[in-house]
Amino acid sequence: MGYSSKNNRRPFEAASKAAHHHIINDPEVQTLMDRIYKPPRSEEIPLEKVTADFEPPERNKIEAIIAVDGGYTEAIIENKFPSRKIHFLQFGALFFKQEELVCLEESPFIAPEDMSKLKNIHRIKLALPTKNIRFQDENTLxxxxxxxxxxxxxxxxxxEDKSLIDTLAWFIFRQYKKNHRTQDEKTWNLATNPLSPNGNS
Structure with a gap:
């Protein structure tokens, strides 16, 4: 450990590393060091190994773009021990067609109403109890x-007419296949805890 003099009359003395030689020379440590791969530093990697020439296709197959962004904020309800907290999540999804971007690129002047189409974000919000609190009608966090x-x-x-839980079911049960789904695709086994007596907690 490091040492400092009383009243700061002498400079701080760093801890000695002399006792570490037995660790460095230990066979287990040497075996570990022989197996370790150290990724090269960025300045050691030639630029041509991580770059490639891009050739755009003659016809862009992308028809639409969906961009999703968001974040969360931690809110403290009570500071006293034990503290209580909630988390507030807010994220949004933006949908626009590829042809709209092409029109903007080719337009000599971009009108404000054209840009507003790209900023029409559907904002979604979710508040979660996360520490030392629970719903009144629930027994656990x-x-x-x-x-x-x-x-x-x-x-x-x-x-839209349907909720996100319908969209989730559409993905999980592969309803987009309609009548071509297999029997396994029509069911979903929930994850279970093998150490739990009833297997569901």
Whole structure:
């Protein structure tokens, strides 16, 4: 450990590393060092190995673009021990067609209403109990978090006729295949805890 003099009359003395030689020379450490791969530093990698010439295709197959961005904020309800916290998540999805970008690129002047189409973000919000709190109708924090997420998927519609839970089912059960789904694709086995007595916690 390092040492400093009383009243700071002498400069700080760093801890000695002399006792580390037995660690460095230990056979186990030497065996570990022989197996270690050290990735090269950025200045040691030639630029031509990590770059490639890009040749755009004659016809762009991308028809639409979906951009998703978001973040979360931690909010402290009570500072006293034990503290209580919630997390507020906010994210948005932006959908626009490839042809709209082409029109903007070729236009000599971009009108404000054209840019507004690219900023029309559907904002989605979710508040979660995360520390030392729970819903009044739930007995545990785990149950409260699961219920909050379930209700979020159930209520969020993105201004459409169906909710996000319908969209999730569309992906999980591969409903986009319609009548071509296999029997296994029509079911989903939930993850279980093998150490739990009832296998569901």
């Amino acid at each position: 785990k149950g409260s978090v699961l219920k909050a997420i379930y209700e979020f998927f159930l209520k969020s519609t993105l201004e």
